[in-house]
Amino acid sequence: MSAVVQRRAWPADLRAPGPDLVLELEVDGRVRAGRVVGGGLQVLDDDPDLPALAALAAEPGAVVVGHRAGRRAVVRRADGAFAKVARRSATRRALARLAAVDALLADAPAAAPARPEVLEADPGAGVVVLAAADGTPLDALLARGRAGECRRAGLLLGRALAVLAAAGPAPTAGDGGWPTHTLEDEAATTRRWTAAATAAGVLPPGEAAALAARQERALAALAALPAAERVPAHRDLHEGQVLVRGDGVLLLDWDTAALADPAADVANLLAHLDRLAAVSPSRPATGRRRVAAAAAGLRAGLREGGHPTTTDPAGAARTDVLREVAAVRLVAVHAFRRRPGAPPSGPRTPVTSPVRAAEDAP
Numbered sequence: 001m002s003a004v005v006q007r008r009a010w011p012a013d014l015r016a017p018g019p020d021l022v023l024e025l026e027v028d029g030r031v032r033a034g035r036v037v038g039g040g041l042q043v044l045d046d047d048p049d050l051p052a053l054a055a056l057a058a059e060p061g062a063v064v065v066g067h068r069a070g071r072r073a074v075v076r077r078a079d080g081a082f083a084k085v086a087r088r089s090a091t092r093r094a095l096a097r098l099a100a101v102d103a104l105l106a107d108a109p110a111a112a113p114a115r116p117e118v119l120e121a122d123p124g125a126g127v128v129v130l131a132a133a134d135g136t137p138l139d140a141l142l143a144r145g146r147a148g149e150c151r152r153a154g155l156l157l158g159r160a161l162a163v164l165a166a167a168g169p170a171p172t173a174g175d176g177g178w179p180t181h182t183l184e185d186e187a188a189t190t191r192r193w194t195a196a197a198t199a200a201g202v203l204p205p206g207e208a209a210a211l212a213a214r215q216e217r218a219l220a221a222l223a224a225l226p227a228a229e230r231v232p233a234h235r236d237l238h239e240g241q242v243l244v245r246g247d248g249v250l251l252l253d254w255d256t257a258a259l260a261d262p263a264a265d266v267a268n269l270l271a272h273l274d275r276l277a278a279v280s281p282s283r284p285a286t287g288r289r290r291v292a293a294a295a296a297g298l299r300a301g302l303r304e305g306g307h308p309t310t311t312d313p314a315g316a317a318r319t320d321v322l323r324e325v326a327a328v329r330l331v332a333v334h335a336f337r338r339r340p341g342a343p344p345s346g347p348r349t350p351v352t353s354p355v356r357a358a359e360d361a362p
Helices: 054-058 088-105 136-144 147-168 185-201 204-223 264-279 285-303 315-336
Strands: 005-009 021-026 031-038 040-043 063-068 072-076 084-085 119-122 125-129 229-231 242-245 248-251 259-261
Touching: 005 063, 005 315, 021 040, 021 063, 021 072, 040 259, 054 063, 054 072, 054 084, 063 204, 084 088, 088 119, 088 125, 088 229, 136 285, 147 229, 147 248, 147 285, 185 204, 185 242, 185 315, 204 315, 229 248, 264 315
Parallel strands: none
Antiparallel strands: 005 021, 021 031, 031 040, 063 072, 072 084, 084 125, 119 125, 229 259, 242 248
């Protein structure tokens, strides 16, 4: 009998809420994609939406380290490089974003965030091969590091975000691979996730009602924010996207990079740190100290770099509003990980990969 462990889960269609799910499973120690359709679990043998995946996974020494059916997969090749497989349209967009980031940061200071090196790209096949990225993952530091290391990591990240926000001149909307992500988009994404969690039944009734009320308060505050000039942003920043190395940081997975609110990246990261502090599974006090140290370092780095959230008198309040919106969304996102009746959740295998599947991407 196969041992099946649920690693991650998502709604089958975020824009059409319902009970069906897409799963990332571990079956007898191997990563497999799965679905829950009509209440029944299906382990998938292939993925017709990602036709290049089968050949990559069959290479000698290759290991599939992540697979979201129909959307994306990551294969660690025998030489240590990582092949990211996605739909052709998504691959073209991702390459355009990487080119836009490179152009924007070409003459940026040394504190600017780095990105993984592209070794090969075949947009027609939906494949991008990235070099293995060196550095210490921020999530590993938050789990096992010292508070001083976590503060330094936050400091370097804050400086990098300040450089990214200030890089310019800022591209115009839709120019050079930079789409625009508005506050209205942020609200719509959050509503989609909470609607999906409710439709899938992954939130207990009382929790669903409380989250709905919390969401309305958060989105009302979001709608009341005055307009702010959008800046280049990573747009999916969390502790799993950051590698600390030398005197800087490397950010993974720039697929959703956009011109966004100046508080967007800071708020999203802080919401993830809040969640880590609340659910630290072992030695909670120590875990909270590490998270607090990283957050303190982040704020110091933002101030040193002159990030817009620190130069605007209303920046802290603006960040708090977006942080609460992100927190609401994370409740819905993580509710899928503990869905009643799904295969039991288990620990993810740690992999130093230059690609991490987006936690809250639509």
